[in-house]
Amino acid sequence: MKAVILAAGRGRRLSELGEPKPLVSLLGLSLIERIILTASRAGIDEFCVITGYRGQEVESALRRLSQTRRLNITTIHNKDWPKGNALSALKGRDFVGQESFFLLMGDHLFDARIIERLKQRPPEEGQVLLAVDSHLDNPFIDPLDATKVQVSQGLIRAIGKEINPYNGYDTGIFYCTPAIFPALQEGIDQGDGRLSGAMEILAKQGSLKAIDIGGLFWIDIDDLSAYQRARKALKENLRSKATDGPISRHINRPISLFITEKLLLPRRISPNQITIFSFLLSLLAAGAFFMTPGWGPILGAFLAQLASIVDGCDGEVARLKFLESPFGGWLDSLLDRYADAALIFAMAGHLHRQQPSDLLLISAFLALVGSFMVSYTAPHYDKLIRRGQVPSGWRIGRDVRIFIIFIGVLAGQILATLILLALLMNLEVLRRIFVFYQLERSPTRSA
Amino acid sequence: MKAVILAAGRGRRLSELGEPKPLVSLLGLSLIERIILTASRAGIDEFCVITGYRGQEVESALRRLSQTRRLNITTIHNKDWPKGNALSALKGRDFVGQESFFLLMGDHLFDARIIERLKQRPPEEGQVLLAVDSHLDNPFIDPLDATKVQVSQGLIRAIGKEINPYNGYDTGIFYCTPAIFPALQEGIDQGDGRLSGAMEILAKQGSLKAIDIGGLFWIDIDDLSAYQRARKALKENLRSKATDGPISRHINRPISLFITEKLLLPRRISPNQITIFSFLLSLLAAGAFFMTPGWGPILGAFLAQLASIVDGCDGEVARLKFLESPFGGWLDSLLDRYADAALIFAMAGHLHRQQPSDLLLISAFLALVGSFMVSYTAPHYDKLIRRGQVPSGWRIGRDVRIFIIFIGVLAGQILATLILLALLMNLEVLRRIFVFYQLERSPTRSA
Numbered sequence: 001m002k003a004v005i006l007a008a009g010r011g012r013r014l015s016e017l018g019e020p021k022p023l024v025s026l027l028g029l030s031l032i033e034r035i036i037l038t039a040s041r042a043g044i045d046e047f048c049v050i051t052g053y054r055g056q057e058v059e060s061a062l063r064r065l066s067q068t069r070r071l072n073i074t075t076i077h078n079k080d081w082p083k084g085n086a087l088s089a090l091k092g093r094d095f096v097g098q099e100s101f102f103l104l105m106g107d108h109l110f111d112a113r114i115i116e117r118l119k120q121r122p123p124e125e126g127q128v129l130l131a132v133d134s135h136l137d138n139p140f141i142d143p144l145d146a147t148k149v150q151v152s153q154g155l156i157r158a159i160g161k162e163i164n165p166y167n168g169y170d171t172g173i174f175y176c177t178p179a180i181f182p183a184l185q186e187g188i189d190q191g192d193g194r195l196s197g198a199m200e201i202l203a204k205q206g207s208l209k210a211i212d213i214g215g216l217f218w219i220d221i222d223d224l225s226a227y228q229r230a231r232k233a234l235k236e237n238l239r240s241k242a243t244d245g246p247i248s249r250h251i252n253r254p255i256s257l258f259i260t261e262k263l264l265l266p267r268r269i270s271p272n273q274i275t276i277f278s279f280l281l282s283l284l285a286a287g288a289f290f291m292t293p294g295w296g297p298i299l300g301a302f303l304a305q306l307a308s309i310v311d312g313c314d315g316e317v318a319r320l321k322f323l324e325s326p327f328g329g330w331l332d333s334l335l336d337r338y339a340d341a342a343l344i345f346a347m348a349g350h351l352h353r354q355q356p357s358d359l360l361l362i363s364a365f366l367a368l369v370g371s372f373m374v375s376y377t378a379p380h381y382d383k384l385i386r387r388g389q390v391p392s393g394w395r396i397g398r399d400v401r402i403f404i405i406f407i408g409v410l411a412g413q414i415l416a417t418l419i420l421l422a423l424l425m426n427l428e429v430l431r432r433i434f435v436f437y438q439l440e441r442s443p444t445r446s447a
Numbered sequence: 448m449k450a451v452i453l454a455a456g457r458g459r460r461l462s463e464l465g466e467p468k469p470l471v472s473l474l475g476l477s478l479i480e481r482i483i484l485t486a487s488r489a490g491i492d493e494f495c496v497i498t499g500y501r502g503q504e505v506e507s508a509l510r511r512l513s514q515t516r517r518l519n520i521t522t523i524h525n526k527d528w529p530k531g532n533a534l535s536a537l538k539g540r541d542f543v544g545q546e547s548f549f550l551l552m553g554d555h556l557f558d559a560r561i562i563e564r565l566k567q568r569p570p571e572e573g574q575v576l577l578a579v580d581s582h583l584d585n586p587f588i589d590p591l592d593a594t595k596v597q598v599s600q601g602l603i604r605a606i607g608k609e610i611n612p613y614n615g616y617d618t619g620i621f622y623c624t625p626a627i628f629p630a631l632q633e634g635i636d637q638g639d640g641r642l643s644g645a646m647e648i649l650a651k652q653g654s655l656k657a658i659d660i661g662g663l664f665w666i667d668i669d670d671l672s673a674y675q676r677a678r679k680a681l682k683e684n685l686r687s688k689a690t691d692g693p694i695s696r697h698i699n700r701p702i703s704l705f706i707t708e709k710l711l712l713p714r715r716i717s718p719n720q721i722t723i724f725s726f727l728l729s730l731l732a733a734g735a736f737f738m739t740p741g742w743g744p745i746l747g748a749f750l751a752q753l754a755s756i757v758d759g760c761d762g763e764v765a766r767l768k769f770l771e772s773p774f775g776g777w778l779d780s781l782l783d784r785y786a787d788a789a790l791i792f793a794m795a796g797h798l799h800r801q802q803p804s805d806l807l808l809i810s811a812f813l814a815l816v817g818s819f820m821v822s823y824t825a826p827h828y829d830k831l832i833r834r835g836q837v838p839s840g841w842r843i844g845r846d847v848r849i850f851i852i853f854i855g856v857l858a859g860q861i862l863a864t865l866i867l868l869a870l871l872m873n874l875e876v877l878r879r880i881f882v883f884y885q886l887e888r889s890p891t892r893s894a
Contacts (some may be wrong), residue, residue, distance in 0.1 A: 269572060325886040330827060331880065337823060341816045352808070361799070365815075369788045372819045374783060379826075384681065440774040 001119070002099060004092035006195075007019060007032050007106030010054025010083035013223040020054040022106045025062055026319045027234055028265030031221060032106050033056065033065050037322040040071060042115035044102060047073045048095040050088040052081025070320075084193020089186045098178060105172035109230055116210055118175045119213035126204050127179050130156060130163050131173040132210040133218065140219040141169055147196060149210060156208040159199045168210065170199075171218045179207065206317035227329070236262070238316050243382045248312065248399035256312035264317050271318035271325075274310065275332045281307035282339030294439045297350055301409035304343055310401040311336065335377055336398055344368045344421070347414050361416040369399055370425025377432050389439060396428045448566070451539035451545060453642070455499025455528035460670040467501040470508055471674070475712030478668060479553050481511050486767040487518060489499045489562035490601075491549060494520045495542040499528025499571045510658055512867050516769075524738050525741050530859065531640020537631045540818055545625060552619035552834055557665035565622045575627050576621040577603060579657040580665065587666040588616055591781045594643060597659060603655040605749055606646045615657065617646075618665045620663070621646030626654065682708070685763050691828045695846035696757065705757035711764050718765035720758065720780045728754035729786030733793035744797055748856035751790055755849040758783065775795040784822055790852060791815045794861050810865040817872025818848055823881045836886060843875045 011021025021288045022032035029037070036047055051058045059075045066073040074095060078088045089103060100122055102115060114131050123129045132149055133141070148166035150158040157171060174180070180198065183205075187197035202208040219236075239253055244433050264274065285303035288296045313333055318324045348364030378397060384390040401421065408417025458468025465471050469479035476484070482493055498505045502524045511522040521542060525535045536550060547569055549562060558589035561578050563695040570576045579596055580588070597605040606617060621627070627645065630652075634644035664684075666677045666813065686700055732750035735743050761779055765771045795811030825844060831837040848868065855864025 017558050030529065174871075325887060327883050330883060334820065334824065334876070334880070337820060338816065341812070341819075349808075356803075361796075365788070365792050368812075368815065369785065372788075372823075373781065373784060376823060377781065429781070436774050436777060440772060 001044050001101070002046040002096055002194055003039050003102040004089065005032070005035060005039075005047060005049045005104045005106050006088045007058060008055070008078050008084050008085065008088045009107070010053040011107065011222070013211065013359040014221065014227060016224065017227065020058055022058050023170040024228065026109075026219075026221075026231060029321060030061060032062065033111070034109060034322075034381040035106060036062075036065065036071065036073065037069065037108060038112045039102065039115060040069075042112040043119065044115065045072060047071065047261040048092050049073060049075045050091050051108070052078050052088060053077055059426075060327050064441065067262050070105050074194065079130060084188075085117070085195045086184045086187050086193050086198050089184040089187070089195055089198070090181060093178075093181050096176075096178060099404050100175065103174035105220070107221045108218060110171065111213075111220060114171065114213050116175055116220060117213065118173070119217075121211065123177050123209065126179045127177055127209055128199075129175040129209045129211050130159075130185075130199070131171045131175075131213050132168040132217075133171050134168045134212050135215055136167070136169075136171070136245055139426050140217070140226075140233060142223075142226065144256065145222060146170070147172075147326060154157065154209055155206055156199075156203045157217050159203055159208070160196055168212075170196075171213060173218070174219060174332070175211075176398060182220070190412050198347065210431065234320065238319060242304075243385055243395060244395075245395045245397045245399040247403040248397075251310050251403070252309045252399055255309050257316060259310065260313045260316040260320070264313055265320060267318070271314040271321075271323050271328050272331060273327065274314040274317060275335060278307050278314065279335040279339055281310060283342055287337075289346035289350040297347070297409045297414065300343075300346065301406045304402055305406040307339065308399060311398075333375070335370065340371050340375075340398065340401065342370055343402075344418070345404070347409070347418060353415050360415060360418070363415065363422050366422035366426060367408060367418045370422055370429060373429040374401070374425050377429060380436070381432055384435070384439070390435060401425070429443075448491050448549070449495065449543055450486050450492040450549040450551055451536065451595055452479070452482060452486075452496045452540065452551045453532050453535045453551050454495060454496050455532065456523050456554070457500040458554065458669070460667065461674060463671065464674065467497075467505055469505050471496075471668075473556075473668075473674065473678060475764070476709065476768060477508060478556070481556060482551060482553060483509075483512065483516050483518065483767075483818060484516070484521065485557060485559045486549065486551060486562060487516075487553050488769065489559040490566065490724060491562065494518065496520060496522045496553070497525050497537060499525050528649075531644075531672045532642045533631045533640050533645050536642055536645070537635070538630060540625075541586070541630050543623075547622065550621035550623050550627070552667070554559065554668045555619040555665060556618060556660075556668060558663040559621055561618070561660050561663050561665060563622055563642040564660065564663075565620070568658065570622055570624050570656065572624060573626045574624055574654050575630075575646075576656045576658050577606075578622075578660050579603070579615040580618050581659050581693065582662055583614070583616075583617045585616070585663070587673075587680060589670075589734050593617070593667065594619075598657040599797040601656055602653055603650045605776070606655070607643055608652055615659075619645075619667060620665070623660075632852045648867045653656060653791050679830050682769065684878040685766060688710050690760075690842060690844075691834055692842045692844045692846040694850040695844075698850070699756045699846055700760050702756050704763060704779075706757065706883060707760045707763040707767070709762055712767060715743070716764070718761040718768075718770050718775050721727065721761040721764060721776060724784060725754050725757040725761065726759060726782040726786055729790055733786075736793035744794070744861065745854045747793065748789075751815050751849055752853040754786065755846060758845075780822070784819065787822075787845065787848065789886055790849075790867070791818065794865060804821055807862060807865070810862065810869050813869035813873060814865045815870055817876060820876040821848070821872050824876060827883070828879055832883070832884070837882060843871065848872070862893065871881070 007022040014021050014024055023030045029119055054076045058280055062073050062161055076091045081088045118131055120417055132151060147161055147170035148163050149156045149168045149170050150166050151168050182200045183198040186201055199208055217228060221227050235257055244253060247253060247444050283302055285300045286299035286301060286305060318328060344364060344367050348360060351360055405417060454469040456468060461468050461471055470477045492825050496509055506522045507522050509522055521630050523538045527534045547647060563577055566577055579598060594608055594617035595610050596603045596615045596617050597610060597613050632646045633648055666673060667749055668674050668677055668709040682704055693699060732747045734753060735747035735750060765775060790815050791811060798807055852864060873884055
């Protein structure tokens with residue numbers, strides 16, 4: 001499936017963040033990179049980007065993107081870009097040939113599911129589909145600046161910034177047949193260089209169909225305020241991970257997001273590198289417990305809690321930079337288990353050198369086993385959380401475990417902490433057995 | 448979807464295994480139970496069983512089945528059963544009404560996927576589909592006794608025990624429209640009480656269509672030799688579990704299958720009860736290591752290996768009796784982890800009381816962690832085995848682990864065994880990390 005992306009404009013209103021606009025950076029990716037990677041996730045596999053203002057810079061950035069992400073990206077320069085984006089869209093004509101294609105704006109971010117939604121109902125011959133947001137009080141949209149549409153019976157009757165009444169916003173995501181090109185040409189011939197001009201022509205023909213986006217995220221980044229709203233929304237999206245436990249949600253996540261944004265995103269650091277760094281930090285924490293001076297455990301506790309926080313960053317960077325991989329997520333959880341084990345072993349080892357006892361060995365053993373088992377049962381349990389069959393508030397996971405160690409060690413209560421972990425973790429496993437058993441017996445369970 | 452099952456015949460040739468034939472027991476279920484549960488797995492949810500010889504016994508067995516498995520089973524008694532199975536099939540007329548339905552034989556076992564395959568191409572009006580086995584040297588079939596078919600261009604041209612030439616076997620699995628009933632009546636009116644008589648009529652009309660079963664398992668259990676072949680096939684099916692490790696395949700599985708068949712299947716013992724019994728056996732094994740006399744560890748090793756063998760029985764009983772449940776499989780793997788941990792802890796505890804050392808504690812810790820991690824990575828690894836991306840011979844799992852403990856403890860080398868486990872298990876985890884990493888990088892990986 002092909003997409004044409006219009007990235008020719010100058011974007012003066014964003015110029016304090018840099019120029020040209022498509023290369024303005026937002027949480028580790030330029031706008032145009034983010035749009036291409038979002039569309040790629042939704043199954044678009046051939047891109048044609050129409051460049052204009054400072055086109056060479058955009059083109060060389062896209063060449064790099066094409067290489068590092070193995071994407072099929074063509075660029076076409078439109079030297080007439082100041083005359084309006086209809087001329088840019090028209091440049092895509094040869095690229096798309098006779099196929100249906102997506103037409104996207106180089107400054108509109110969106111949820112990949114909007115494209116997936118449109119793909120399910122392809123346009124008929126002669127038609128153009130426009131993804132429409134009927135949510136008029138969408139907080140991400142500035143109603144003064146947005147292009148509005150008037151939809152009735154599924155067709156767009158009027159489109160423009162000044163129309164009234166209106167019942168939706170133009171999201172800038174079009175699923176087109178080649179029928180768009182004659183309309184573009186007609187608009188240009190009438191002296192109207194705007195894309196909206198061509199859309200008005202299609203609307204009058206009854207060929208512009210509206211598909212509601214059902215409340216999914218999109219935003220037109222045309223000024224600094226929109227840029228900040230987009231930035232907040234992307235971060236908020238990471239914060240609301242359903243399987244985050246309470247400590248993660250309220251303590252670790254805000255800090256890890258800060259670290260991610262300020263330290264990690266601006267650098268070429270891969271999620272797997274962060275995973276390994278966090279693991280080494282945990283091993284360092286474990287090692288600190290074996291240090292001779294009395295403050296070894298204190299240092300260890302701080303390092304362990306820091307590692308637990310940094311442990312959130314790999315996923316954040318992966319999601320924000322579209323670098324998620326099954327291997328990455330899997331390696332992360334694997335090393336977390338080794339890190340947890342090392343920490344419990346170190347706590348027990350520290351005490352064992354001072355006051356060896358059977359109680360200590362048994363507690364450490366049970367804390368170790370219980371912690372493992374909580375993680376071992378987590379994939380199944382998290383599936384239930386995501387399905388809404390189990391409330392997420394109850395999730396006792398790694399965040400809680402490490403925080404208990406942090407507090408317990410600072411309080412000088414290593415043995416009590418191990419006993420607490422042994423009890424808490426194994427009781428949590430018992431509780432999960434009970435929950436699964438109940439769910440399987442209940443006749444309303446979903447497959 | 449409805450099914451009519453013919454279970455009226457006497458089955459003299461199987462009488463030394465008991466009468467009536469539908470109630471002859473095969474690996475823990477009667478033939479009729481096995482057929483109903485197989486069909487139920489393939490999505491059949493309303494059954495009508497036509498009984499005849501000793502019908503009351505069959506009916507009361509089916510009432511019990513209907514209650515324990517929550518199945519919708521009707522029975523109809525055909526007092527004219529000695530006149531032929533066409534009269535039995537005709538009795539199903541009111542039950543099916545105007546719907547398409549499956550017609551099954553009460554003494555033909557089959558793979559549920561045959562029904563799934565037929566369901567994908569429902570018969571057109573006036574048609575009857577017959578699942579045909581074109582594999583003429585199928586070792587489960589006795590060519591002298593089987594009903595043959597001559598198929599050309601997808602239609603059955605001739606059907607009967609004596610026809611020649613033939614190019615397939617009648618599997619006794621029919622997907623019918625109500626058009627079968629006039630044909631049954633016509634055959635009976637002509638004095639032919641056999642189901643095959645009606646099929647000959649349909650074949651002559653060009654209304655009997657053949658669907659090849661593509662080599663899937665089926666068998667007509669009409670004599671003792673067929674019964675033994677079926678029994679062997681069902682057991683063989685359990686033996687060839689792709690994710691069985693080498694010790695499981697060559698040592699544990701043959702013994703566990705023997706225990707399952709001789710001790711467990713004849714009794715009302717649930718898979719979860721076996722799971723818990725095997726777990727208690729493991730705890731007992733761990734406890735034995737703490738016994739004062741010197742042969743405690745020897746006893747422990749034997750009990751642990753026995754528990755590992757019994758651990759295979761729960762799955763065997765579940766699969767043979769159609770009692771698989773996600774909870775059951777999950778509980779099994781959960782308790783296995785606790786059992787492994789208890790065993791390693793017990794070995795270390797035994798030595799610790801005699802010769803405490805840091806090497807012992809570190810080895811035990813690493814053996815414990817490594818064993819856990821091998822299990823933690825197993826779901827992902829087993830997925831690759833089932834997809835054929837990784838050879839199954841390499842699987843180091845619980846069977847190998849427990850066997851190493853068994854041999855090591857018998858040889859009096861507990862410390863060396865712990866060190867070996869620590870190395871082997873953690874190296875296996877490293878190997879898996881490498882395998883997953885390679886697979887993700889290779890461009891041909893499947894999603």
